[in-house]
Amino acid sequence: MSIGNPPEDDSPSLGSTLQQARRAAGLSVEQISTSTRVRIPIVQAIEADDFSRCGGDVYARGHLRTLARAVGLEAEPLVARYDAEHGGRPEPTPAAPLFEAERIKPERSRPNWSAALVAAIVAVVGFAGFTFVHGSGGGTDTAATGQEAAGTSPSPSPSASHRTTSPGPGPSGSAVAGLPKDQVTIKITARDGQSWVSAKDGNGKLIEDGLLKKGQSRTFTDHKRIDLVLGNAGAVQLYVNGKEVKEVGEQGSVERLSYTPGDPQAG
Structure with a gap:
């Protein structure tokens, strides 16, 4: 046998x-x-x-x-x-313990009671002052009326001249224009699931090698080039120099990408 x-x-x-x-x-x-x-x-x-x-x-x-x-x-x-x-094809397994140290644990937000108390005191004092001024004879209204009769308008208050508008979410044209032209800036967000991310700078130095959990982001900059390896590339949202790169890859695919300060010329 x-x-x-x-x-x-x-x-x-x-x-x-x-x-x-x-x-x-x-x-x-x-x-x-x-x-x-x-x-x-x-x-x-x-x-x-x-x-x-x-x-x-x-x-x-x-x-x-x-x-x-x-x-x-x-x-x-x-x-x-x-x-x-x-x-x-089972469901994706949890992240290997190899990248446990890379995980970011977001801090729980706590109510700022001190700020709330200060805001309440300011509101009370402001209301009391407003009531007192208007109840003392309306001197402010008279001065304003006199300025209108003389053909002049009240000068704007210092606080009004320094008001700024907060930019909305997402990159805008001005945000893109404000990025340095002599370096490449990359932002990666695990939007639709977790992704393994490896990044090297223009000198070949490893600057990132770990798991990016869903909802987490990483930003990299370099004056020469950034080389990326993305696992599960279809799950990430990628911005290069403030511009979103469409169709980075498919779910489960591993993509290798390289960008310089003038990119993206193509996704």
Whole structure:
């Protein structure tokens, strides 16, 4: 009696398929990591059929598509095989503990009782002063009437001359014009779900590498260039130099973007 694997186990696994294609293309793990910006430990883990370091099924599918394209393979059959071997397309898993330190815990707003008390005192004093002035003979009205008769108008009060209007939400034309022209400014908001974000400045220095939870935002600036890697790119809202970039990517996709001070020229 011979001992061996059953016939169905003779086909290479997902990781072995990617590894064989990479070697056939004459590429090292380091070269694949540089071209795809998928970190070396994750490439090595995927080639060993270990998807636990991807941070969830959404990111695992994105990495499979990226690595498959880099070694000349069709991506969708590999993704379909991953879904079949891992129980279909489940709901996205919670964020991996790797990025626990990156999470921002918003502070609970507390009522400002001191400000409310001061406002109430000012209102009472103002009402009392108004009543006193108007009850003492209307001297203010007489002075105003005299100015109108002389053909002049009262000079505006200092407070009226310094009033400003608060800008509305969202970038406006003046806000875009006010951004520095010699640098690139990028704002990313996880609008429709969480997204993994990696950002490097123009010198290749890593300035962000973590999970952006739904509703959170990050802003990056640099004088040369900012390179982005966005996981679940369809969930983010992206502004470059004050202008919104439409159609950043699809839900679950991993996108690599690069912007300079003159962008965006195209989404």
